[in-house]
Amino acid sequence: MKSNVLLVLLLLPLVCLTACNDTCRETRTFRQFTPVTFTAEQIRNGVKQEAPRSLVNPGKIYTKDGYLLINEVKEGIHLIDNRDPANPRPVAFIRIPGNGDMAIRNNILYADSYMDLVALDISKLTDIKEVNRVQNVFPNGQFEGGWWSFNANTLMLSDQRVNYVTETVETNCEDGMIARQNACPNCMSTDFANRFVSAAPAPNTNGVGGSMARFTLYDTYLYTVGQQDMQLFNIQVPAEPRRGERINLGGGIETIFPYKDKLFIGSTTGMLIYDNTNPAKPVRMSVFQHARVCDPVVVHDNIAYVTLRSGTNCGGNLNQLDVVDIKDLYNPKLLKSYPMQNPHGLGVDFPNLFICEGQSGLKSLDARNALDVKQLEHLAGMNAYDVIPMGAAAGRKQLLMIGKDGLYQYDYTNPQQLQLLSKIAVNRPF
Amino acid sequence: MKPFNKNGWLTGLLFLYFCPASNVEAQAPAFRPTFMNMTEVGLSLGRVTSGSQWAQTTQNRTSFTAQTFNGVRIWPRLAVGGTVGIDWYLASLLMPVSAGVRYDVAVQSKKGVGLFTSLDAGYGLAWLHRDLPNYKTSGGLYVSPGVGLRLGQPGRGNFVLSVAYKRQESAVVKPLDNFYLKRDENRIYNRITFRMGVAF
Numbered sequence A: 001m002k003s004n005v006l007l008v009l010l011l012l013p014l015v016c017l018t019a020c021n022d023t024c025r026e027t028r029t030f031r032q033f034t035p036v037t038f039t040a041e042q043i044r045n046g047v048k049q050e051a052p053r054s055l056v057n058p059g060k061i062y063t064k065d066g067y068l069l070i071n072e073v074k075e076g077i078h079l080i081d082n083r084d085p086a087n088p089r090p091v092a093f094i095r096i097p098g099n100g101d102m103a104i105r106n107n108i109l110y111a112d113s114y115m116d117l118v119a120l121d122i123s124k125l126t127d128i129k130e131v132n133r134v135q136n137v138f139p140n141g142q143f144e145g146g147w148w149s150f151n152a153n154t155l156m157l158s159d160q161r162v163n164y165v166t167e168t169v170e171t172n173c174e175d176g177m178i179a180r181q182n183a184c185p186n187c188m189s190t191d192f193a194n195r196f197v198s199a200a201p202a203p204n205t206n207g208v209g210g211s212m213a214r215f216t217l218y219d220t221y222l223y224t225v226g227q228q229d230m231q232l233f234n235i236q237v238p239a240e241p242r243r244g245e246r247i248n249l250g251g252g253i254e255t256i257f258p259y260k261d262k263l264f265i266g267s268t269t270g271m272l273i274y275d276n277t278n279p280a281k282p283v284r285m286s287v288f289q290h291a292r293v294c295d296p297v298v299v300h301d302n303i304a305y306v307t308l309r310s311g312t313n314c315g316g317n318l319n320q321l322d323v324v325d326i327k328d329l330y331n332p333k334l335l336k337s338y339p340m341q342n343p344h345g346l347g348v349d350f351p352n353l354f355i356c357e358g359q360s361g362l363k364s365l366d367a368r369n370a371l372d373v374k375q376l377e378h379l380a381g382m383n384a385y386d387v388i389p390m391g392a393a394a395g396r397k398q399l400l401m402i403g404k405d406g407l408y409q410y411d412y413t414n415p416q417q418l419q420l421l422s423k424i425a426v427n428r429p430f
Numbered sequence B: 001m002k003p004f005n006k007n008g009w010l011t012g013l014l015f016l017y018f019c020p021a022s023n024v025e026a027q028a029p030a031f032r033p034t035f036m037n038m039t040e041v042g043l044s045l046g047r048v049t050s051g052s053q054w055a056q057t058t059q060n061r062t063s064f065t066a067q068t069f070n071g072v073r074i075w076p077r078l079a080v081g082g083t084v085g086i087d088w089y090l091a092s093l094l095m096p097v098s099a100g101v102r103y104d105v106a107v108q109s110k111k112g113v114g115l116f117t118s119l120d121a122g123y124g125l126a127w128l129h130r131d132l133p134n135y136k137t138s139g140g141l142y143v144s145p146g147v148g149l150r151l152g153q154p155g156r157g158n159f160v161l162s163v164a165y166k167r168q169e170s171a172v173v174k175p176l177d178n179f180y181l182k183r184d185e186n187r188i189y190n191r192i193t194f195r196m197g198v199a200f
Helices: A002-019 A040-044 A192-198 B008-017 B022-027
Strands: A021-039 A048-050 A058-064 A067-072 A076-081 A089-095 A102-105 A108-113 A116-121 A129-134 A140-143 A146-151 A156-170 A215-218 A221-225 A229-234 A242-248 A253-259 A262-267 A270-275 A283-289 A297-300 A303-308 A320-325 A333-339 A346-349 A352-356 A362-366 A374-379 A386-393 A396-403 A406-411 A419-425 B034-050 B057-073 B078-088 B093-106 B113-125 B136-138 B140-151 B158-173 B180-199
Touching: A021 A040, A040 A156, A058 A102, A058 A386, A058 A396, A067 A102, A102 A215, A215 A253, A221 A253, A229 A253, A262 A297, A297 A346, A303 A346, A352 A386, A352 A396, B034 B078, B034 B158, B057 B093, B057 B113, B057 B180, B078 B113, B093 B140, B093 B158, B113 B158, B140 B180
Parallel strands: A021 B034, A346 A386
Antiparallel strands: A021 A156, A021 B180, A048 A089, A058 A067, A067 A076, A076 A089, A102 A108, A108 A116, A116 A129, A140 A146, A146 A156, A215 A221, A221 A229, A229 A242, A253 A262, A262 A270, A270 A283, A297 A303, A303 A320, A320 A333, A346 A352, A352 A362, A362 A374, A386 A396, A396 A406, A406 A419, B034 B057, B034 B180, B057 B078, B078 B093, B093 B113, B113 B140, B136 B158, B140 B158, B158 B180
């Protein structure tokens, strides 16, 4: 009798052990690259206006005169009538093969198309047409981690088509014990209200870009940064961009923004400051080196707000907001650090500071006192990676925020309680 | 009921799941509900097989587990209450909080050995787990049926040895990079636990 019970007790663990396997399954989506080749002619004949379509893989954002431009990575630009931010209306889709960046001077839209810079006349939204093209200015580039390069001799372009693959694999249940270290894409933005004023001497009118921009306008020049260098275009006659100076910057260049008569260029290892007193030939002033983490930056007067983020592809182990005194551009000084969750793009409309926290949403902060930056509101539940505070207009303060799941527009008249005006949803393939 | 009656433990299990009242009450008309505590520590054992179909590896897993059951004997053999524990899995620290029952299948004679069964079901919380940057671990449902031995005098503090199966669910959202756009892991820990402790 007792032996029966003991037998059962002994057998039970053995029976269980056969089933005692931990089961850990990871579902992951990644990019798969397939090489493709185009002729220059195919690309150059590909620019055309099409009917509006839904956002699938949005890239950079740009706005001018109540119109909103959202880049569809490598495909073209969505043009949206945003004069009523509560009710944005898609107007058209401008197909531009290999497009990633844009800038607008007056009625001329500058956009990259793989190796070329294209100038489009957007004065008639029903009839957007190419008016000029500077050929073979960008030798190579990168979209979504896939490189392309153009061979000017054979007039052939080698690119990589991106497919999204989802798979499920069995893991050993141990991931999450070692932090990952990877390369870092840098990202920057600036005080857009100030940049708008300082960068747009009358009578020319420029648009406003997001914090990831590689194109920017200053005086009569369009500045574009590639991976290693900065290419200037003289746009004294906006419809006729002419190739200007080419300045080598070193590797890992990510973003550019002008602030007053300075150019701040973001790279993976630091921030390059160029004196732009002579807009035709910027001169390097200093390099602000930093730890190997992602470091978007915004500037207001003598204060730079730098967010350092770790993890993902940034390396390091920092997630914080650094407030830096840049009175002396040759010798920036850290004033104070504030802990953050996972800060991405940011924007400042002093004293309001907005920080995209990636999967943790958007934060509204009061930056009046550099030594005591206060959090006013934290909006969670969406993915936020880039933001543009537009300043006061039409009785409200409009904020554009783009994330993986859509473009959100807020009214930040009361920065303690942002009011959602509208959302343009993204229809992602993954 | 004699201790270790031939079919006693089987009957007891059936009682536990279907009709724990009936004749037990009848035998103890003067019974009054009493507090019961059972606190145990032990090891949870399991295995995991991972890798692609061409390069699979199997590893053993041993982790520390502790739990305390606090309840009320509503019948002489049955106690119901709550169980709070802690499980140190290799990559996560979970705190299971659940409803629990303990049923004495065979009450020991003086200084004898008694047999009990247990069932805990609830949710494993990840409150105590500290994630690495950009990892987000969340807990999940768990269930743990088991059997055990009580050593000592009935109605007094007993030494307890038990063995139980434990199924614990968990999920992890992992950091992304230029390559991965989404990485979500669902974890199911299937473990056998061996514990020892005290009960009164």
